[in-house]
Amino acid sequence: MRTFLLAAALATLATTSQAAEIRVVAPGFIYNSALKELAADFTKQTGVNVIVAEIGMNVALDRIKGDTPPPDVVGLPSDLMNTLMLEGGITPDSYTPLGRDEIALAVRKGAPHPDISTVEKLATVLKSGGKIMVNSPTGGTMQGQIIGTILAKPQFAGVNAVPVTRGEGAAALARGEGDMALQLVPEIYNKPQIELVAPLPAELGGHMDAMLAVSSRSADRKDALAFIRFVTRPEAKPAWTAKGMKPF
Incomplete structure (x- = not known):
C-alpha cells in the first residue's frame, strides 16, 4: 500500500511540477553514496529538477541556515540533524532516518x-x-x-x-x-x-548515521518531502547498498 501511494504521488508530481526545482545539500558521507543517482531517477519520474550539492561537515549548519537560495532537503549525521531540529531548522514531520x-x-x-x-x-x-x-x-x-x-x-x-x-x-x-x-x-x-x-x-x-529532513526555509516543501520518501522507499535500498551505505 505504501509503495502504491508513493507511486501515485510521484505521478501527480510529474504532471503538476514540470518547472519545479529543489535543492539538496549533504556532507560527503551522504553525497558519495547514492544521492546523485537517486536524484536523477526522481527527476526522470517526476519532472522535478534536483540540484545536489556537497557541503563540508564543519560548515554544514551555517550553510543550511544561511545559503541563498536556501536548501529544500538537508542530509546530516544524526547529532547535527538533532541540533538543527532543536533550532527550528527543519520541519519536524520530515525527520527521516536514511542509513549507516x-x-x-x-x-x-x-x-x-x-x-x-x-x-x-x-x-x-x-x-x-x-x-x-x-x-x-x-x-x-x-x-x-x-x-x-x-x-x-x-x-x-x-x-x-x-x-x-x-x-x-x-x-x-x-x-x-x-x-x-x-x-x-x-x-x-x-x-x-x-x-x-x-x-x-x-x-x-x-x-555515522545519516538523516534527511525538509529545511524549514524550503519554498517547496511538498516536492522536498516527496524526494525524501522516494530515496528512502524499499526499492531504493539496493542503490544505497551498492555505494556502501547500510540503509535503515
Whole structure:
C-alpha cells in the first residue's frame, strides 16, 4: 500500500511540477553514496529538477541556515540533524532516518586483505601496516574525530597514523601515499585505485548515521518531502547498498 501511494504521488508530481526545482545539500558521507543517482531517477519520474550539492561537515549548519537560495532537503549525521531540529531548522514531520556508513580499512588495489574481524586482530594489522592514512582529527570533519577517538584507545598505541592535510585519508592512499587508510565505506568504493578490506569491528563504534529532513526555509516543501520518501522507499535500498551505505 505504501509503495502504491508513493507511486501515485510521484505521478501527480510529474504532471503538476514540470518547472519545479529543489535543492539538496549533504556532507560527503551522504553525497558519495547514492544521492546523485537517486536524484536523477526522481527527476526522470517526476519532472522535478534536483540540484545536489556537497557541503563540508564543519560548515554544514551555517550553510543550511544561511545559503541563498536556501536548501529544500538537508542530509546530516544524526547529532547535527538533532541540533538543527532543536533550532527550528527543519520541519519536524520530515525527520527521516536514511542509513549507516561504517568506517573501514582500505588497501591499495591488489594488496592482501588482512583479517580485522576482532579489535585485537585490527590492532595487530594497523601496528604492522606501515603508514595508515586518516582524515585529520583537527580538520573539522566528524569522521576524522571518530577515527582519532578510536586510535586513541590503548589497544592502538604504536599505530603510525598519518593525518592528511589535503582531502581524505582514502584519497591520499589512492594517490600512492601511505600503505593503508581508514575511511567511510562509500569514500573507499568511489576510488578505483584502492579496495575495501572490511568495516572495523562494531564494538569500536566507527560509524555515522545519516538523516534527511525538509529545511524549514524550503519554498517547496511538498516536492522536498516527496524526494525524501522516494530515496528512502524499499526499492531504493539496493542503490544505497551498492555505494556502501547500510540503509535503515
